[in-house]
Amino acid sequence: MSPATFTAMCSANASSPRRWDGTPARSPRSRSLRVAPDSPTRLVRSAQPGHCPDCGNRIDWHPRTDGDDRAVGLHPQELPAAAVPAVSRWHVSSGIAHPAHDGTPWCRIPHTALCPARSAPAALTPQLAALRRHLALHTRRLINNDVLTTPAAPPSERTESCRPARPVAHLLGVCYIAGHPIDVIQCVAQTRQRHRCTRPVLDDQAPHGTWTLFPTALPSNRPLSLPTDRMAVYDLTHLAFAEQLRWRHQHCPGHAASSAADLARTEWEPFDPRLHHQHIHQRLPHGARKQNHGA
Incomplete structure (x- = not known):
C-alpha cells in the first residue's frame, strides 16, 4: 500500500467519528411523538393521577364516553367483576373509560362508590366493604398526620370574597x-x-x-330556590x-x-x-x- 493510499484512507475515516473498534459512532435520531389528530384526548397519559378532596385517597381520572364532559375518577386497581355490582362496573380502553363491563373477569369501579367520606351504597359486597374500610383507615392516618383537612365552611354573604375561588x-x-x-x-x-x-x-x-x-x-321543570x-x-x-x-x-x-x-x-x-x-x-x-x- 502506497503512502498516498494510506493517507487517503485515514482522511476518509477521520471525517466520520468511530468507536474504538472501528464501528461508526452514530447516535440514533430522536423522534418527536405527536398526538394523533383523531385522538379523543390530548392527554399524554391514559390516566391522570389525583387524590379525592374528601378522603385523600388516590384516584385515576379518565375521559368518559357517556356524554358527560367531566372526567370520571376510578379506583386505581382493577377488581374482580363478580365483587362489583353491574351498575358500578367500568372498563378502560385506550385510556377512555366506558360505563359498562367488557366481559373480562376484571373491571374498574368509580371512587365515589368506595369513598369513606360519602354514605355507603346500599348494595355493597363484602369485598367492597373491606376495601372501603381500608380506604377509611388511610383517610384517618392522613387526618392524624395533618395531611388531610376537612373543607372549610363557605363564607357568608357579608364576608364574601370579591375574588371567586371557583369562578x-x-x-x-x-x-x-x-x-x-x-x-x-x-x-x-x-x-x-x-x-x-x-x-x-x-x-x-x-x-x-x-x-x-x-x-x-334553570329549566322550568327544575325549580330551585337560589x-x-x-x-x-x-x-x-x-x-x-x-x-x-x-x-x-x-x-x-x-x-x-x-x-x-x-x-x-x-x-x-x-x-x-x-x-x-x-x-x-x-x-x-x-x-x-x-x-x-x-x-
Missing part, C-alpha cells in the same frame, strides 16, 4: 366552573422539557374576558372562536396552536346551579365593569 366562565355558549381563580388557571400543555407549562391561560398580550352579571336560569337570580360570570363569548377554544383547552397563548400533548386534564366543569350553588357570587370582583345580561 364561572361563559365560553362557547356554555357556562363552566373553574377549579381556581381566573388569573391562576394554569396551562396544561407539555413543554419541550416534558414538564407542564407554568404560564397562566390569562395573558396580558391576549384579549381578556369581561366580568358581568348573568342570570342563574340565593339570587344573578351571578358574577367571566364572559368570553365576545372573543374570537379560536380564543374561546384556547380557554376551553386551557392553553396559554404560546400553546394555542401547538401540537404538544397535555400533561393534566382541564379543570373546567359544566356549571350546574344545583351542584355549585355555594360558588354563586352576587358581586363583581373589584375593578370589574358592571354589565347586565338579560334573562
Whole structure:
C-alpha cells in the first residue's frame, strides 16, 4: 500500500467519528411523538393521577364516553367483576373509560362508590366493604398526620370574597366552573422539557374576558330556590372562536396552536346551579365593569 493510499484512507475515516473498534459512532435520531389528530384526548397519559378532596385517597381520572364532559375518577386497581355490582362496573380502553363491563373477569369501579367520606351504597359486597374500610383507615392516618383537612365552611354573604375561588366562565355558549381563580388557571400543555407549562391561560398580550352579571336560569321543570337570580360570570363569548377554544383547552397563548400533548386534564366543569350553588357570587370582583345580561 502506497503512502498516498494510506493517507487517503485515514482522511476518509477521520471525517466520520468511530468507536474504538472501528464501528461508526452514530447516535440514533430522536423522534418527536405527536398526538394523533383523531385522538379523543390530548392527554399524554391514559390516566391522570389525583387524590379525592374528601378522603385523600388516590384516584385515576379518565375521559368518559357517556356524554358527560367531566372526567370520571376510578379506583386505581382493577377488581374482580363478580365483587362489583353491574351498575358500578367500568372498563378502560385506550385510556377512555366506558360505563359498562367488557366481559373480562376484571373491571374498574368509580371512587365515589368506595369513598369513606360519602354514605355507603346500599348494595355493597363484602369485598367492597373491606376495601372501603381500608380506604377509611388511610383517610384517618392522613387526618392524624395533618395531611388531610376537612373543607372549610363557605363564607357568608357579608364576608364574601370579591375574588371567586371557583369562578364561572361563559365560553362557547356554555357556562363552566373553574377549579381556581381566573388569573391562576394554569396551562396544561407539555413543554419541550416534558414538564407542564407554568404560564397562566390569562395573558396580558391576549384579549381578556369581561366580568358581568348573568342570570342563574334553570329549566322550568327544575325549580330551585337560589340565593339570587344573578351571578358574577367571566364572559368570553365576545372573543374570537379560536380564543374561546384556547380557554376551553386551557392553553396559554404560546400553546394555542401547538401540537404538544397535555400533561393534566382541564379543570373546567359544566356549571350546574344545583351542584355549585355555594360558588354563586352576587358581586363583581373589584375593578370589574358592571354589565347586565338579560334573562
